[in-house]
Amino acid sequence: MFDIRYHISSLVAVFLALGIGILIGSTIIGDDLLINEQRQMIDRLEQDFVSLRKQIKSAQEELAFKRHMVGLYEQFAQEFFPVFARGRLEGRTYAIIKTGKGGSLEPLLINLESTGARIESVTTIKSDLNLKEIAALMPGPELIAGVHNASQLSACLATAIAKAIHQGEGTEVVQFLQSINKIKITGNIGKNIDAVILIGGSAMEKDNSFRTLDLPLINYFKDQKIRVIGTEYSNAGFSYIKLFQRQGLTTVDNVDTIPGLTALVMALAGEEGHFGIKSTAERLLPVAVQ
Numbered sequence: 001m002f003d004i005r006y007h008i009s010s011l012v013a014v015f016l017a018l019g020i021g022i023l024i025g026s027t028i029i030g031d032d033l034l035i036n037e038q039r040q041m042i043d044r045l046e047q048d049f050v051s052l053r054k055q056i057k058s059a060q061e062e063l064a065f066k067r068h069m070v071g072l073y074e075q076f077a078q079e080f081f082p083v084f085a086r087g088r089l090e091g092r093t094y095a096i097i098k099t100g101k102g103g104s105l106e107p108l109l110i111n112l113e114s115t116g117a118r119i120e121s122v123t124t125i126k127s128d129l130n131l132k133e134i135a136a137l138m139p140g141p142e143l144i145a146g147v148h149n150a151s152q153l154s155a156c157l158a159t160a161i162a163k164a165i166h167q168g169e170g171t172e173v174v175q176f177l178q179s180i181n182k183i184k185i186t187g188n189i190g191k192n193i194d195a196v197i198l199i200g201g202s203a204m205e206k207d208n209s210f211r212t213l214d215l216p217l218i219n220y221f222k223d224q225k226i227r228v229i230g231t232e233y234s235n236a237g238f239s240y241i242k243l244f245q246r247q248g249l250t251t252v253d254n255v256d257t258i259p260g261l262t263a264l265v266m267a268l269a270g271e272e273g274h275f276g277i278k279s280t281a282e283r284l285l286p287v288a289v290q
Contacts, residue, residue: 077258082114085265090116092194094268095165098124099214100201100240103233103256111261117268121165121187125158125213134182154209158216165189165196166224195227195268199255200244201236210243218247229267231255234277241280253278259285 094117098105105122112119134153160173161183168190177183198217202208221228230244234254244251250267253276254260263275263285271286 074258081111081258081261084262085111085115087116088265089268091118092116092268093118093120093192094195094197095120095193096122096197096199097161097165097217098122098199099209099217100199100232100236101203102235103199105199108255108261112265115265115268119187120191120193121185121189123161123165124184125161126182134177134180154212155216158213159220162217162220166193166221166226193226195229196221197229197231197264197268198244198249199231199233200240201232201238202240203237205238208238208240210240214240214243215247218244218249222247229264231260231264234260239278239280241274241276241278245274245280250274251280252276253281 089112094112096105096108096119105124109119109122134157157173157177161177163169164171164174165185166189171189174183174185174189178185196217198214200210200214218228218230228247228249230240230247230249230251232240232253233256235256236253239253241251241253250272251274252260252263252267253274255264260276263271266286266288267273267275271288273286274280274282275285277284
């Protein structure tokens with residue numbers, strides 16, 4: 001659209017220049033030949049202008065049609081997903097842990113319900129943990145025994161959260177973090193789970209808490225032989241996908257979309273790989289659904 005606007009502006013400028021030229025030519029020179037040539041040029045420019053308007057109208061109609069088709073495909077995906085997903089994860093249990101900022105978990109939870117899966121717990125952890133504040137507020141030194149620096153504290157807290165989700169142990173730390181609004185847990189902790197859905201990513205690289213938060217969570221569950229699927233939203237400012245991949249996780253980089261949810265369902269069913277829309281993805285969807 002920028003090029004078209006520029007072209008229109010140029011044509012208008014030429015019209016004005018020619019109009020002034022005709023006025024000057026007829027007033028000062030009085031040369032009919034010059035005036036006729038200028039009028040012929042104006043006629044040609046008018047034809048160009050009419051042609052350009054037709055092109056703009058055609059482009060607008062094409063854009064409107066494509067937007068309409070995109071809407072239809074999105075509607076199809078929304079309506080077809082429950083049919084595709086129904087019963088695929090029947091009887092399986094999962095925990096969701098969200099360390100990334102932004103985005104609603106509700107669409108993910110609603111769509112996973114249609115698979116027959118049971119989400120035992122949903123944990124949201126604030127990535128901007130003020131570790132000095134937390135250390136100062138800790139009710140007893142026994143909760144952070146052996147911790148000597150911020151990195152160790154963060155890893156200690158992350159491991160305690162993972163252990164509470166998995167085994168229902170170490171809940172003192174979890175209760176403390178909940179009391180100061182640093183984490184939120186809904187559902188039932190300490191239940192058997194088949195896998196963990198970890199939702200990471202950060203708004204900016206400087207907010208990256210992967211090493212001190214996500215990595216200890218991943219390591220705990222890997223030690224317990226519990227599979228972790230590394231995911232994030234498609235609009236994550238700083239992607240964790242490469243970091244997840246280095247830990248050997250199957251990844252989905254657009255879990256906030258229907259294609260991403262489809263890939264996640266297949267990954268939870270056992271498919272391995274890296275799925276999504278970013279440069280780190282191997283393909284959009286697992287081969288089994290292509």
